[in-house]
Amino acid sequence: MQLSPYVLLLVLGLMYLILGMILDGISIVVMTLPIVLPVVTQAGFSPLWFGIFLVIMVELSQITPxxxxxxxxxxxxxxxxxxxxxxxxxxFFLIMILMAALLAVFPDLALYLPQKMIR
Structure with a gap:
């Protein structure tokens, strides 16, 4: 069964929100990143972009009860x-969800400046 990259992001976003309800941010990153990063890069996402997405999701999870x-x-x-x-x-929670969705749909929002620095 082939999983769409956007479904993968949705599942990961929900996972990070749920984990944020019971763990602090650094614990979430340390526990999940070694497992999730290879899956995300295999799905075709930039590791830099995913790092930005991950920071947003962890910060979003820090304001969930x-x-x-x-x-x-x-x-x-x-x-x-x-x-x-x-x-x-x-x-602010709703705005951050919108921001994460915009980053998922338009990854160049996060990658524009780093790409300009490389050139």
Missing amino acids: PVGFSLFVIQGISGEPISLILRATLP
């Missing part, structure tokens, strides 16, 4: 209840 470390940092600084912080971060 229940572990969402960034949420607890904001709560500690502001003293506001976590429910208020969750509602306030929802627009």
Whole structure:
């Protein structure tokens, strides 16, 4: 069975969101990157592009409850209840999902400047 590269990205994005609910960012990267990177490069994606996509997905997972470390940092600084912080971060969460989708559809958004530096 042949898996579409975009279905692979969707599955990986969901996996990173779910992992972000229970783990911190560096643990997610260290545990998954050795397994996922060969699969992604075999699917035809640039390792540089996937690194950028991975950072966005890990940052996105840091504002997902229940572990969402960034949420607890904001709560500690502001003293506001976590429910208020969750509602306030929802627009940013949706924008980051849109940004990840745009990067998946238009990979040159992430690769334009690095390609210009190589030339």
